[in-house]
Amino acid sequence: MTATGETGGVPMEDVRQIVRRRLRYGVSLPERAVRSTAGVVGGALRESATVLLPQAFRDARTYRGFVGQMLDFMAEDMGGVARARELKESDRVESYVARKTVGNFVELASLATIHLSPMLVLALVSDISYGSRAYLREFAEELEHRGVIDDA
Secondary structure (H helix, E strand, O other): OOOOOEEOOEEHHHHHHHHHHHHHHHHHHHHHHHHHHHHHHHHHHHHHHHHHOOHHHHOOHHHHHHHHHHHHHHHHHHOOOOOOOOOOOOOOOOOHHHHHHHHHHHHHHHHHHHOOOHHHHHHHHHHHHHHHHHHHHHHHHHHHHOOOOOOO
16 A cells, blocks of 8 residues: 555555445345345245146135235245236235234234134135035036026
């Protein structure tokens, strides 16, 4: 270093800026690794579920409420991976993390008091009624097809 504050012809302020930028990048590497891993895992699981699971199962409220939202959160919010087909902005929930935190708190409080999650109970009742409706519709169509009843 010379008396003028230069190191090998490079001003000392430039050296400090270079070191500061590289340190900032190095410190951000663990977060980047976690985000990219969450994006890859969440996206792969979400797309695999889309291909492997039947549509009726994916349309169930319990699946959408528990699994679907968590996969979307991992892929989109943590990993920053956008869907191939974009959802409308009105479909996305604002302040997802805050709402999810409050919802989880209410759910844990109800689990501690009545030992059953109200969201789980409502989702199961909804899925059972939807499944019953679908079953009865197919049953009536089969009876009509066999000539047991006139009009389904």
